[in-house]
Amino acid sequence: xxxxxxxxxxxxxxxxxxxxxxxxxxxxxxxxxxxxxxxxxxxxxxxxxxxxxxxxxxxxxxxxxxxxxxxxxxxxxxxxxxxxxxxxxxxxxxxxxxxxxxxxxxxxxxxxxxxxxxxxxxxxxxxxxxxxxxxxxxxxxxxxxxxxxxxxxxxxxxxxxxxxxxxxxxxxxxxxxxxxxxxxxxxxxxxxxxxxxxxxxxxxxxxxxxxxxxxxxxxxxxxxxxxxxxxxxxxxxxxxxxxxxxxxxxxxxxxxxxxxxxxxxxxxxxxxx
Amino acid sequence: xxxxxxxxxxxxxxxxxxxxxxxxxxxxxxxxxxxxxxxxxxxxxxxxxxxxxxxxxxxxxxxxxxxxxxxxxxxxxxxxxxxxxxxxxxxxxxxxxxxxxxxxxxxxxxxxxxxxxxxxxxxxxxxxxxxxxxxxxxxxxxxxxxxxxxxxxxxxxxxxxxxxxxxxxxxxxxxxxxxxxxxxxxxxxxxxxxxxxxxxxxxxxxxxxxxxxxxxxxxxxxxxxxxxxxxxxxxxxxxxxxxxxxxxxxxxxxxxxxxxxxxxxxxxxxxxxxxxxxxxxxxxxxxxxxxxxxxxxxxxxxxxxxxxx
Numbered sequence: 001x002x003x004x005x006x007x008x009x010x011x012x013x014x015x016x017x018x019x020x021x022x023x024x025x026x027x028x029x030x031x032x033x034x035x036x037x038x039x040x041x042x043x044x045x046x047x048x049x050x051x052x053x054x055x056x057x058x059x060x061x062x063x064x065x066x067x068x069x070x071x072x073x074x075x076x077x078x079x080x081x082x083x084x085x086x087x088x089x090x091x092x093x094x095x096x097x098x099x100x101x102x103x104x105x106x107x108x109x110x111x112x113x114x115x116x117x118x119x120x121x122x123x124x125x126x127x128x129x130x131x132x133x134x135x136x137x138x139x140x141x142x143x144x145x146x147x148x149x150x151x152x153x154x155x156x157x158x159x160x161x162x163x164x165x166x167x168x169x170x171x172x173x174x175x176x177x178x179x180x181x182x183x184x185x186x187x188x189x190x191x192x193x194x195x196x197x198x199x200x201x202x203x204x205x206x207x208x209x210x211x212x213x214x215x216x217x218x219x220x221x222x223x224x225x226x227x228x229x230x231x232x233x234x235x236x237x238x239x240x241x242x243x244x245x246x247x248x249x250x251x252x253x254x255x256x257x258x259x260x261x262x263x264x265x266x267x268x269x270x271x272x273x
Numbered sequence: 274x275x276x277x278x279x280x281x282x283x284x285x286x287x288x289x290x291x292x293x294x295x296x297x298x299x300x301x302x303x304x305x306x307x308x309x310x311x312x313x314x315x316x317x318x319x320x321x322x323x324x325x326x327x328x329x330x331x332x333x334x335x336x337x338x339x340x341x342x343x344x345x346x347x348x349x350x351x352x353x354x355x356x357x358x359x360x361x362x363x364x365x366x367x368x369x370x371x372x373x374x375x376x377x378x379x380x381x382x383x384x385x386x387x388x389x390x391x392x393x394x395x396x397x398x399x400x401x402x403x404x405x406x407x408x409x410x411x412x413x414x415x416x417x418x419x420x421x422x423x424x425x426x427x428x429x430x431x432x433x434x435x436x437x438x439x440x441x442x443x444x445x446x447x448x449x450x451x452x453x454x455x456x457x458x459x460x461x462x463x464x465x466x467x468x469x470x471x472x473x474x475x476x477x478x479x480x481x482x483x484x485x486x487x488x489x490x491x492x493x494x495x496x497x498x499x500x501x502x503x504x505x506x507x508x509x510x511x512x513x514x515x516x517x518x519x520x521x522x523x524x525x526x527x528x529x530x531x532x533x534x535x536x537x538x539x540x541x542x543x544x545x546x547x548x549x550x551x552x553x554x555x556x557x558x559x560x561x562x563x564x565x566x567x568x569x570x571x572x573x574x575x576x577x578x579x580x581x582x
Contacts, residue, residue: 002386010384017371096365097334101361102385104333104352109384262314270335 001103007112010099014084015120023082024124030070030078030126035135038070057233059150061159065166065233068132070228072170072237075128076177079121082196083181086117088194090273091185106267110182118178122171129167165232176225176251179258186262189273221254275500285432285463286331290340291430293326300326302487308465313458315474315495316467317573325518327449327484328434331465332361345432357385360430362438367422370410373422374401378427383537385423388426394422398453414441422450430514433457436467451477467511475569483576489529490576505545506566507549507552507560509545514557521551526572539571 014020041048042055050147057066071094088098103109153159181198188194206247210217218240224247230237231244286308293301299502301323308314318324329335331344333352341348345358351579368377380393396405399419409417420440425433441446447470454464454477468474474481483490509515512534519536522529525547527540536546545564552560 006384006386013376013383014372014379016368016376017369019371065564093369094364095369097329097332097361097422098367098381099384101356101359102381102427104356106317153466264380266337271329 004109004112007109008116011113011116021127024268027078027124028128034071038067042211061153063164064154064234067077068129080177080181081195083117083178084185084194084198087185088191092190092191094273096271118242121174152202169232173225176255179255183258184261220248224250283310288342292339294338298485306482306489306492310463311461311476312480313464315478316482318332322484323487356429360425362421362425362432363436366417368409373406375405376506398421433464471570503542504565504571505538506563509560517557
């Protein structure tokens with residue numbers, strides 16, 4: 001356990017890199033900007049088809065989460081890229097050999113690093129939610145109340161329950177996505193290949209297979225990670241056709257599967273970079 | 274290959290039939306070497322000889338296909354038992370270019386559980402204190418190399434494995450590394466030093482391992498190797514006589530380098546006498562034959578040519 005804590009503390013130091021901070025900054029900026037746009041459209045009386053559901057939900061306990069969750073598809077993609085690139089870079093840069101000489105128990109090192117990465121990703125998603133709340137607060141003060149928009153259901157008991165459920169599922173989703181990023185990085189051992197495969201898989205491959213075999217793809221990792229969040233608030237993502245308990249079980253199985261696969265492969269790999 | 278005996282009998286590194294294949298290519302082939310504790314062992318060989326793979330095997334970075342090894346008394350299969358007492362700089366030093374030199378060392382110090390104060394001490398030792406807060410991406414090759422040496426010294430290792438530590442250093446830097454290595458050996462540490470700078474190796478090493486095509490050509494005390502061979506210089510004005518001599522040397526199986534009016538032959542000391550006699554018998558009496566001590570570079574080339582012929 002001490003080794004895992006050491007690896008965790010060591011990893012935290014690396015977050016000072018501008019590349020890591022830039023990705024996190026993009027995550028913050030994008031989610032805040034999308035929240036701003038959404039508020040702006042609602043406040044300016046937009047009536048587009050895509051806005052109807054949002055406007056309808058705005059006064060309900062799901063209103064806040066519907067706004068916060070608008071950027072989550074993008075955030076998931078950014079989180080996947082960040083985890084994959086960060087881990088794969090240890091091979092590409094050649095730093096893996098330094099690390100494994102100092103910590104020869106590879107799984108302990110991987111556990112510490114992944115723990116730090118997942119916490120970092122979750123922290124920045126929470127931070128982006130906080131910024132979105134600030135934006136919403138400003139809008140409520142400046143615009144919404146002036147236009148008679150009611151936001152009290154957001155802070156009702158039901159509103160807070162929805163928010164907590166959203167948060168819990170979002171964290172589970174991010175853990176699953178991070179585990180997917182980990183196995184891709186472990187298998188490719190290259191930033192370019194890892195990020196390329198991760199993006200192609202999450203954005204293209206699952207989509208193409210969904211067209212041909214929709215019944216099968218509903219169980220694919222990208223889908224189940226996404227749909228467990230959609231269960232809480234349908235406006236922030238698709239709902240799971242197989243039902244929440246089944247989707248949650250599938251998400252957990254995928255996550256465990258990725259962790260086990262990484263734990264089997266990584267200690268047996270030759271570090272030649 | 275002869276495996277010379279060590280009077281002390283304590284070896285920091287011992288390998289027995291160690292092998293590693295990448296596909297069909299044998300990078301390390303049935304390698305048996307040993308390095309006595311408290312020595313600087315030079316590790317030499319041409320590109321592709323298997324030096325880097327051997328170092329990676331010793332560091333637990335790649336897994337052997339066959340054979341065994343003991344490092345600091347522990348089996349190669351238990352790197353967790355010996356690596357905390359090993360420092361390493363393999364190939365070009367790799368760092369996070371976006372982090373400062375200090376933070377790069379702190380990352381490894383935290384990972385290895387070494388005290389933070391060690392980072393400052395080592396930065397001082399490799400004379401990087403004044404640039405410690407700068408991004409490594411802005412460092413010169415020599416500065417990265419010095420940071421790599423500091424990285425290797427982080428655990429205050431009993432065994433130091435260094436791959437081309439003087440690469441990119443200016444003459445003062447090379448002298449500095451030489452002095453540093455001598456100081457470390459004086460403290461009882463063992464150093465395995467891989468380098469193509471044979472002249473530099475000759476100055477600092479007291480044990481030599483020569484590798485070619487994954488096999489050891491020599492493993493033993495440096496003086497034993499140097500005594501095995503000399504350089505015989507044959508000078509003559511007559512090109513025909515020199516040609517005759519070159520053929521005699523070639524037939525005897527020794528490597529010969531031809532210059533304008535001279536031949537340079539790497540061979541055992543006793544061969545000079547044989548050569549003089551054979552030259553006389555072959556009708557080439559007007560030769561000047563001198564015996565001089567061979568350099569490590571000449572020995573290396575001679576062994577390599579012998580291996581390839």
